[in-house]
Structures are given as structure tokens and as C-alpha cells.
Amino acid sequence: MEVSVGLSSRSIGLQRRDVGYSRSCVERKRVPALSLKVRSWNGASIRQNNGYCHHQRKVSWWCCKRPGGAAPGSEDFHNSVDEALLLKRKSEEVAPYLCGRCIYLVGMMGSGKSTVGKILSEVLGYSFFDSDKLVEQAVGLPSVAQIFKEYSEAFFRDNESEVLKDLSSMRRLVVATGGGAVIRPTNWGYMKQGITVWLDVPLEALARRIAAVGTDSRPLLHQESGDPYTKAFARLTTLAEQRGEAYANADARVCLEVIAAKQGKSDVCGLTPIAIAIEALIKIEVFLKEGAPVEKRAFLQG
Numbered sequence: 001m002e003v004s005v006g007l008s009s010r011s012i013g014l015q016r017r018d019v020g021y022s023r024s025c026v027e028r029k030r031v032p033a034l035s036l037k038v039r040s041w042n043g044a045s046i047r048q049n050n051g052y053c054h055h056q057r058k059v060s061w062w063c064c065k066r067p068g069g070a071a072p073g074s075e076d077f078h079n080s081v082d083e084a085l086l087l088k089r090k091s092e093e094v095a096p097y098l099c100g101r102c103i104y105l106v107g108m109m110g111s112g113k114s115t116v117g118k119i120l121s122e123v124l125g126y127s128f129f130d131s132d133k134l135v136e137q138a139v140g141l142p143s144v145a146q147i148f149k150e151y152s153e154a155f156f157r158d159n160e161s162e163v164l165k166d167l168s169s170m171r172r173l174v175v176a177t178g179g180g181a182v183i184r185p186t187n188w189g190y191m192k193q194g195i196t197v198w199l200d201v202p203l204e205a206l207a208r209r210i211a212a213v214g215t216d217s218r219p220l221l222h223q224e225s226g227d228p229y230t231k232a233f234a235r236l237t238t239l240a241e242q243r244g245e246a247y248a249n250a251d252a253r254v255c256l257e258v259i260a261a262k263q264g265k266s267d268v269c270g271l272t273p274i275a276i277a278i279e280a281l282i283k284i285e286v287f288l289k290e291g292a293p294v295e296k297r298a299f300l301q302g
């Protein structure tokens with residue numbers, strides 16, 4: 001899903017194909033170490049805007065572009081615009097507490113880390129990185145599936161740790177981590193340089209999403225035969241049992257069932273990525289204002 005909620009004139013949009021990453025060229029303490037081409041919004045882009053103010057145009061564009069996007073003028077469309085404005089307001093409230101700290105999204109495969117991460121990065125004026133993509137670039141292969149095939153999962157995990165280590169010295173990033181990044185305690189040491197947010201999505205919803213897009217890019221779920229939903233659900237259940245506790249180390253937990261309950265919905269499948277991004281910001285704000293709960297403080301101190 002392509003998303004953009006560039007509501008702020010300060011917002012930057014990172015063109016993913018322009019992200020060049022080579023571990024050897026990463027210099028610590030300097031954000032430009034990952035060579036980014038940044039597209040900034042300027043007066044020209046606002047003037048090309050057919051009379052809408054900048055954020056209205058971007059919001060309406062997103063509302064129309066998302067799957068099943070609402071038609072301008074419909075109730076759903078207005079709800080989407082309201083959500084986007086709420087997101088913008090919440091991001092402005094949270095930004096002073098964040099002070100440029102990075103946000104690391106953790107969660108199972110398909111939990112929406114990339115989708116929600118891009119929204120958060122745009123609204124906060126942060127850069128977005130997908131750690132899987134950085135590993136692919138560092139290794140020089142086009143997909144995680146190929147890295148697993150030509151090397152091994154262990155080789156992928158080593159490179160994933162190196163990428164997270166490199167990112168940990170930087171600021172103003174939203175990072176969508178790979179679903180398995182949580183299994184190595186050293187990775188938590190890197191990610192805890194920023195704020196970690198767990199997208200907690202019911203397994204049924206994950207399996208539905210993954211069955212819809214296929215498992216080609218997710219080697220741990222790939223099966224040659226069988227019903228894609230059933231296979232994905234079974235494999236995800238095993239992985240979740242192995243990892244459940246690891247995700248719970250995150251500073252903030254965004255539980256889709258809780259958001260659905262707040263919205264009076266019985267199923268999480270109608271929740272928009274913007275609603276999830278708003279909840280993430282609320283949880284980040286609570287964490288930053290109140291600090292880690294006692295049990296998490298114990299974890300952080302080792």
C-alpha cells in the first residue's frame with residue numbers, strides 16, 4: 001500500500017528507491033551517512049495544487065488512493081480527513097517530547113510496520129527505513145527470500161543486527177524492523193537507543209493480509225502448496241508462540257483489538273493505518289511522559 005500523509009510543510013518524503021545504503025560508508029553520529037535524497041515540500045508544490053491547501057490535497061490523495069478509498073464528499077471521506085487531521089495534531093503534541101529520538105516498529109510479519117511507519121515518518125518529518133531493505137542493499141541481493149536461499153537465516157540475522165547497530169547512532173528515523181529482529185537481545189540494545197513500538201495484530205488478521213499478498217517475500221512463511229491462509233496462520237501461530245514475550249519488551253504496545261474496541265468495531269480489519277498511527281503516537285506520548293513501567297525499567301537495566 002502506498003501511503004502519504006504529508007500534512008506539514010516541514011514534512012519530508014523519502015523516495016525509497018533513492019535510499020543508498022552501504023555499511024562501509026556509514027559514519028557514526030552523522031545522519032547523512034545513509035545517503036538520502038530528500039524531497040522537501042516548497043512553495044511551488046503548494047501552488048501546483050488546484051486551490052487546495054497543501055495538507056488538504058495530501059490527505060484527500062491518501063484517502064482516495066488507499067484500497068477501498070472513500071470518494072470525496074462521502075461520509076467515509078470526511079472521517080478519513082478527520083483522522084488525518086487528528087494524526088497531525090497528535091504528532092505536533094508528541095514531537096517536543098520525542099526530541100528527535102528514533103522510532104523502531106516491531107511486530108510480526110504483516111503487522112503493518114512499513115505501512116504505519118511511512119505515515120509516522122511523514123507526519124513527524126522523520127526519514128523512513130525498512131531494515132529488510134537495508135540488509136538487501138548491504139548484502140547486494142534483491143530480496144530477503146534470496147538471502148535466505150543463497151546464504152542462510154543466520155547470515156540474514158547477522159546482517160540485520162549490523163544494520164540495527166548502524167541505525168542506532170542516528171536521529172529522526174522511523175525504522176520498520178523485520179519481524180524476527182526481536183529475538184536477539186543485542187538488537188534490543190540498539191533499538192532501545194530510540195523508542196520501540198509493538199504493533200500487536202491478531203494472527204487471523206495477519207494471515208488474511210499475508211494470504212492476500214502472497215508469501216514470496218517472506219521465506220519463513222513460504223509454502224509450495226496448500227491454502228495460503230491456513231498455512232500462513234499455522235506458521236504464524238508457531239512463530240508467535242516462540243516470540244510472544246520478546247515483542248512485549250517494547251516501550252509501547254499498540255493493540256489493534258483495543259483500537260477496534262474504542263471505535264466500537266468487532267473486527268480489526270476495518271482499522272485504517274492512520275488510526276493505528278494515531279494510537280502509536282498516543283502510546284509513545286504516554287511512555288515519554290510517564291517513563292517505562294517498573295517491569296520494563298528492570299529489563300532496561302539488564
Ligand SMILES: Nc1ncnc2c1ncn2[C@@H]1O[C@H](COP(=O)(O)OP(=O)(O)O)[C@@H](O)[C@H]1O
Nearest residue numbers: 001109110111112113114115209213271272273
Ligand atoms: N491497517 C491495515 N489494514 C489492512 N491492511 C493493512 C493494514 N496495514 C497494512 N496492511 C497490509 O498488510 C500487508 C503487510 O503490511 P506491511 O506494512 O508490509 O507489514 P510489515 O512491514 O509489518 O511486514 C500489506 O499488504 C499492507 O498493505
Ligand SMILES: O=C(O)C1=C[C@@H](OP(=O)(O)O)[C@@H](O)[C@H](O)C1
Nearest residue numbers: 108109110144178179180218219
Ligand atoms: O519474522 C521474521 O522472522 C521475518 C520477517 C520479515 O520481515 P517483515 O516483518 O517486514 O515481513 C523478514 O525480516 C524475514 O522474512 C524474517
